[in-house]
Amino acid sequence: MWKFVVKRLLLSVVILFFVALILYTVMRCIPTSFVDSMARQLSMQPGAKSFDDWKAQLTQVYGLDGTILEGFFKWLSHAARGDFGDSWYYTIPVVEKFKEVIWNSFILGSIAFVLELVIAIPLGILAARKQYSGIDYTVTVVALIGISLPTFFFATLLKYVFSIKLEWLELYGLVSRYYDQLSPLGKMLDMGEHLIMPVATLVIVSIGSLMRYTRTNMLEVMNSDFIRTARAKGLSEKTVINKHAFRNTLIPIVTLVGGSLPGLFAGAMITEQLFQIPGIGYTSYNAMTNGDINFYMFYSVFLALLTLLSTLIADILYAVVDPRVRIS
Amino acid sequence: MSQQAKAASSEYLLEVRDLKKYFPIKGGLFSKVVGHVKAVDGVSFKIKRGTTMGLVGESGCGKSTTGRTILRLMEKTSGDIIYDGVDISSLSKKEMRKMRTKMQIIFQDPYSSLSPRLPVGEIIGEAAREHGIVSKADFDSYLDKIMSECGLQSFHKDRYPHEFSGGQRQRICIARALALNPEFIVCDEPVSALDVSIQAQIINLLKSLQKEHNLTYLFISHDLSVVEHISDTIGVMYLGSLVETGDKEDIFRNPLHPYTQALFSAIPMPDPDIKMQRIVLEGSIPSPANPPKGCKFHTRCQKCMECCKTEAPATYEVEPGHFVSCHLYDPEK
Numbered sequence: 336m337w338k339f340v341v342k343r344l345l346l347s348v349v350i351l352f353f354v355a356l357i358l359y360t361v362m363r364c365i366p367t368s369f370v371d372s373m374a375r376q377l378s379m380q381p382g383a384k385s386f387d388d389w390k391a392q393l394t395q396v397y398g399l400d401g402t403i404l405e406g407f408f409k410w411l412s413h414a415a416r417g418d419f420g421d422s423w424y425y426t427i428p429v430v431e432k433f434k435e436v437i438w439n440s441f442i443l444g445s446i447a448f449v450l451e452l453v454i455a456i457p458l459g460i461l462a463a464r465k466q467y468s469g470i471d472y473t474v475t476v477v478a479l480i481g482i483s484l485p486t487f488f489f490a491t492l493l494k495y496v497f498s499i500k501l502e503w504l505e506l507y508g509l510v511s512r513y514y515d516q517l518s519p520l521g522k523m524l525d526m527g528e529h530l531i532m533p534v535a536t537l538v539i540v541s542i543g544s545l546m547r548y549t550r551t552n553m554l555e556v557m558n559s560d561f562i563r564t565a566r567a568k569g570l571s572e573k574t575v576i577n578k579h580a581f582r583n584t585l586i587p588i589v590t591l592v593g594g595s596l597p598g599l600f601a602g603a604m605i606t607e608q609l610f611q612i613p614g615i616g617y618t619s620y621n622a623m624t625n626g627d628i629n630f631y632m633f634y635s636v637f638l639a640l641l642t643l644l645s646t647l648i649a650d651i652l653y654a655v656v657d658p659r660v661r662i663s
Numbered sequence: 664m665s666q667q668a669k670a671a672s673s674e675y676l677l678e679v680r681d682l683k684k685y686f687p688i689k690g691g692l693f694s695k696v697v698g699h700v701k702a703v704d705g706v707s708f709k710i711k712r713g714t715t716m717g718l719v720g721e722s723g724c725g726k727s728t729t730g731r732t733i734l735r736l737m738e739k740t741s742g743d744i745i746y747d748g749v750d751i752s753s754l755s756k757k758e759m760r761k762m763r764t765k766m767q768i769i770f771q772d773p774y775s776s777l778s779p780r781l782p783v784g785e786i787i788g789e790a791a792r793e794h795g796i797v798s799k800a801d802f803d804s805y806l807d808k809i810m811s812e813c814g815l816q817s818f819h820k821d822r823y824p825h826e827f828s829g830g831q832r833q834r835i836c837i838a839r840a841l842a843l844n845p846e847f848i849v850c851d852e853p854v855s856a857l858d859v860s861i862q863a864q865i866i867n868l869l870k871s872l873q874k875e876h877n878l879t880y881l882f883i884s885h886d887l888s889v890v891e892h893i894s895d896t897i898g899v900m901y902l903g904s905l906v907e908t909g910d911k912e913d914i915f916r917n918p919l920h921p922y923t924q925a926l927f928s929a930i931p932m933p934d935p936d937i938k939m940q941r942i943v944l945e946g947s948i949p950s951p952a953n954p955p956k957g958c959k960f961h962t963r964c965q966k967c968m969e970c971c972k973t974e975a976p977a978t979y980e981v982e983p984g985h986f987v988s989c990h991l992y993d994p995e996k
Binding site: 560564568583 | 778
């Protein structure tokens, strides 16, 4: 087991290296240049140097004068020592900005995640138990609508109904204007109110796949011989479902769910952007559109790391849950 | 319960009358029922207490469906299932659950019929505990007793099914059925997934358990030599119907139905010098969704007559207790 984990970790380092290399190349090649726009701004000030002078100077200051490979290895040699540099756009160290915003994303992600589990798994089981019934079709159609329609569609719809028409909720942001003057409980309620729509959006778009996954697995288990055995034993339907069927359905579900845990830190770029929630997704989006290579490199390598961690956790969990894998 | 039914129940544990199980075939845009697979199409038989009835036939002839329908693991389409004088299809869900302790089943595949996530002791004892057959205090000793009867060691109970061989798994399945203290067990091809040396062990185990517990078996198999070894009476099935029933000796000595004769001629002889006279059936088994008119077997029968193509044969008692459904034995012809 340990051999397996160590092997996977070593492999992850290699993968990370190439992921970072590709990302850096892409960032250097995109037409949005932080240096260009800054030079343009500075050259417009009265009595300033020309655009070209500024550009040459800034290119040198931001370390973009070498080739892409040179720039990458310079970034890598710093990053390997834990130094990710300053964010160009936010003008504070990358790690500091990250610490500032990550918890907003985490809160948003975890609430949505828990709701997703609590809603999707029971619905999936229900749909499987009543296969081809009205309930099954309803649940499936709703799930497919959630999967198929894009995030911004739901977000806009929710905003239109609950903010503009009904005026129940704030249109965007994580806190309201008078947040600082509120009591601790008031602060929590205020933030909670702002989170309703983003969480709802995230849940609606993510619930479908987990629900379908649960349904499929449950159906497969329900049709297996040992369920027939359990019925033949004269066990109650509750025991058959909970003890025999659901436990076996849990194997793939736990793997899937465990694997998506690191994703709680990944942020929801589109949803955060739509509701202007200062989380990691929103912050990174702004960094990227402004050509902030340092911040965006940190964020994407962080995402790659989370993905690698997810698959590793999923594989380890698989061994933990399934007695057939556990022994060997 | 009438006097008559009581008298019948004392001798016969199970009586099946004109049992039918049709599976709907759905097709078209709106999943309309366009036909039926007649898996079991009018089967009747009786089993005496403490005896074994062997049910034989080709794959897909409805043997397993018959067994499962009798236990109400599938709901029948029509017909009566009288168990110990009680029509079990009239029982409510709750009553049926109680009844299940008396009627058990051993499945063909010992690999898929055991829950992979439960330890063996739990698989065997769970239902006995739920039904209150054994008290919590006696649970362990009860489990040990059942397991040793079936040739399992008591330390096996903490292990998971995947740690056992096929034969051991089938022993677990038998122990599981036995733990409920049943009177009647449907053995649904219990040995066909095992290799021959293990088959004998399992068959002998089933026989000795039958003697000790006075069990009644419905033994489903396509292996005639196994059926000959364990059965007291035999039913031969073809395409959802019983074509011949009778005592084992009578059927093996004097097979009447052309299908039974063809089936028996295929039993391999352990002596290479004996010239086998095999009756080879032409064609394949017709679809149970669209069975042939008249006698279902007429498309493959060597002795097919004109009347077979139009008229379904009645059942005739040729010898005492030996029934056959074939026009050849119609005393009026």
